[in-house]
Amino acid sequence: MILSTNFLKDYLELDEDIDINELAEKMTSIGNEYDSAKKFIDATNLIIGKVTDCKDHPDSDHLHVCRVDIGSKVIQIVCGAPNVRKGLKVIVALDGAKLPEKEIKKSIIRGEESNGMICSIAELGLDNKFLTEADKEGIHELEEDAPIGGDPVKYLGWDDNVIDFELTTNRGDLLSILGMAYEVGTLYGKKVKQINLEHISYDKNGKAVDNKEKIKKANKEAKSEGNEKLNGELELIKSEDAPKLDFRLDINTENCSLFLARKVLNVQIAESPKEIKEKLMASGIRPINNVVDISNYVMLETGQPLHFYDADKLHNMIEVKMAKENEKLTTLDGQERTLTTDDIVISDGKRAIGLAGVMGGFDTEITESTKNVIIETAIFDNVKVRKTSNKILRSEASNRFEKGLDPNRTYMAMERACHLLEKYAYGKVLDGISKYDKTNKESKKIDITVKNINEVLGTVIAKKDILDVFTKLGFEYEIKKDDEIITVIVPTRRIDISIKEDLIEEVGRIYGVDNIPGRNMILPVKKGTYDRTSREIRNKMFNLGLNETLTYVLVNEEESKMFTNKDKESIKILSPLTEEKSVLRQSVTTALYKTYNYNKSRSIDNVSLFELGKSFYKEDTDKKNKAIDSDNYVEEYKLACLMTGEYFTGLQTKNVDFYTIKGVTEEVLDYLGYNGRYSFVVDSSLKEDLHPGKSAMISVNNDKVGFIGRVNPTICKEEVYVMELNLDKLLAKQVGKMKYKEYSKFQSVKKDLAVVVDNKVEAQELQKVIKSNGGKLLLNSKIFDLYTGKGIPEGKKSIAFSVEIGANDRTLTDDEIVAVMTKITEGLEKKFNAELRS
């Protein structure tokens, strides 16, 4: 909302030279942020001049050398505009003038002295949309009555200030000059002036109708509050006694709660007077003609959007209904729109003539030849308007409908439009109104106590200060007998206020948030908890030399399935920003792999990454057993890591291989307490994106919780290793407490054992057999050598173990040791056909 201070002054007695920055800051302190506060024309050293002489520049084919009378003297200016000529009154920027885009300095232009610049409107910083065709071409031509030596900005009525507010969505009331007047009035202790709604009503024969008695009666019965009441025919048209207009209304949807129509005859279409145009422009709206401008002007004043129809193009009726699917309507911007059953449409019984709350129709718009006008002011369902405008067009009107409207203002806007059409378009307002009204126009009453307020704010604000806030806001109140309860009467313009808490907010912001000191809560002491496991994992990975990443969850469709078995559906965004970020990743590794590529393209080859993050997929649902289920989304918490290039650095670098990342994995699992409970399994569930000979599933308690391996060389020719653990699955497996286990005080014996087995036999399997055959006396067995080649038959390998044997309660005898070793070797022979190697 752009607030023009000149416009505001129509309704509020403000100091002539009010400091707009101070005003903007004060508004901010009560919750109304602003984006900018500046002069409407932000230029200095401008003066009205008259071109007394204009000659072609001797050394140029388009420049002119002009003598310009600026009152105090005549100066020479070189001007390039095609329309500069002798006798013209112009805007002159003198030496030292600061314009929005440039600074003016005395200069010599091709040998001719130039003491300033003759300005176009654009050079003053006016938006292009406000320029006439002539103004787009050259310098601005002032009217003959412009005073030489005078201030052109003042003369044009553009000496205004504009504050661009970014309002909160609940304060629809502030999308109006009146609303702003109440808000600023609260800050400066000023009362809002009454809006002029007076006009004459005529009968069909053009004779003035005397409604005085009816108005008097209506005013007496009126329930409205504040100073907006008892003004012209306002209360009369709200009342049951309102004279009827011969104009049919069919409201066939519950999405319209209020619809008013009045008719104004014999309007004369012309340019708007300056005082209307300048305020529209300062408010960011392009003037068109007096009638159209009035509809915009009244919307700015009251916050109620209006629509004017050319009455002679309607069939003396209006119908409001939901559009038919695929119904067509050409809006007044000339575009054909296709509607749905969710759009509210205005019809004249024969065809659609407007898209309610968003834009009028092309066929019935006001044109140069319009004589008679139907004024529409209405309230349409805000959610429906919002939907339609999001789809079709956001407009000043839709913005106001979306935020909700005050029905009293809907009536006021109607009368204000009548007043202005009479005043500026010389129209005759036809007596009577057609109306459909399901709204409640009574003020809300909210009970509140001083305790209520202080309890929430944590303050000790005195009752009189609280009452003072309500008075400043223009809220009336009653105090109940017991003196405790304050009944606040909230004017209907404040649609944002409906409960006690809303009033507490009002007290807080007007009393001044800065006047409420912060306090330290006194609450029972307790220990706060957090997810320590995640932090421990993070620290472990960090200590193992991996860099933590924070990658995007959104990837493209193909990436989403990388490093999975590709048997699950990915979850897609309905309206993504780009295809590259349109699907939720199914593995965290896919994002790490992208990060690897990102770094590789920047010549960083040594990459060790990890991430604790989530991945997602859509669960298959058995349609036979389950009713339609779109809710089956699975979100998994994972640890992923990726390693490539150097791991140990220094003189003897070591590059990452399968066993490095396996080591990292085991280290994490051991640290989490799963020592001895995991294995690396090679089976059909391996991922196709991994090297088939260098990958495995990670199994804990015989349940697969992750994968490990080299990225398939068909995808990536560099040796890149990845690992992913599903932490939801893993951490669900209980781990016992860390406990001391007694170690033996007796000496143990270490024996080496080398066996030749088939190449396919996994070391892990041999270890299992050694372990089960070694029994209690086997303390430990480690692989220390792997050998193939000379002396070992083709297809076989020699694998050597260091075995430690001992007992807690004695030193073992030679016989006992031999017995254990024999059992182990026999076991290996039996299971794997292993040959003992001497």
Place this chain on the structure above:
Amino acid sequence: MEGQVEKIKQSALAEIKDISDLQTLESIKVKYLGKKGELTAILKTMGTLPAEERPKVGNIVNSAKQEITEKLEELEEKLKKEELAKKLESEKIDVTLPSDKIKKGSKHPLTRIIEEIEDLFTSMGYDVVSGPELETDEFCYERLNLPKGHPARDMQDSFYITPEYVLRTQTSAVQARAMIANTEKTPIRIIVPGKTYRREDDATHSHQFNQVEGLVIDEKGKISFADLKGTLEIFMKHMLGDDTKLRFRPSYFPFTEPSYEVDVSCFKCKGSGCNLCKQTGWIELLGSGMVHPNVLEMNGYDPEKYSGFAFGTGLDRLAMFKYGITDIRLLYENDVRFLQQFDRMDK
């Protein structure tokens, strides 16, 4: 006999003087003291001497033997020391050569910020909780007093999956979850750090970003706006420095009433005005307010008996400030040269 012993001794001592290595020393030892050595040979001839002379000769021989032995031992020790020194000298390495190192690990700046906030709030008795990132419209919006079609939904352009599912746009979604999960309806003191998503991507916004949410609910009258103010003062001073000032501006959020936006004094220029704060001296950092009675009610807390406050803030900007990161995209590009800088203990 005596003379012979003396001669052998002198000869031995003379030879010992010339020894320069352990090997020679050993051969000299054998030559004089060994089983077949010269002095041993004399002892062996003792049998031929008269009985009364034997002790005397024995003494002479033994004392010569002892003298030679002592000399030899003394020399041996010296030579051994020299040899060791030589050996160690030969093993000398260049201590300035690079060490064997595991590649540097690091912790992402955003997790560092989250851990710092978790530590602060857990020390004040808050629990850290989490919730799903793929959220239902119900928890992300409806239970927070934001029914479908509410204009305030525009403030957060959402990534919808279906009309009912959305990538959470705010960690506030966990507020309702925490209230419902607390079946006993006892007081709540939580913070929720986590990832959030909005449908915007530009130089200053990332479509994925991080927030932390705070929620405190207790019996009515115990928790007020003044408490919220006090809490956020502690929070912001902890994160941004003790000289940080806070400015509360009334605002509007559907899930709180009253609602306040909170500005902090610009951490770059300390309030004097700079590019970061657009010359205002303030930076908008948090949203906060008293939990809206509708939110309490919808999630099972009787607004007549309970009240509370809630706040939320973006963490990306805090991390950027704290570590002097100038471009938000750096946080998500994961360039290793960026990541590796966050590799040590942080004060």
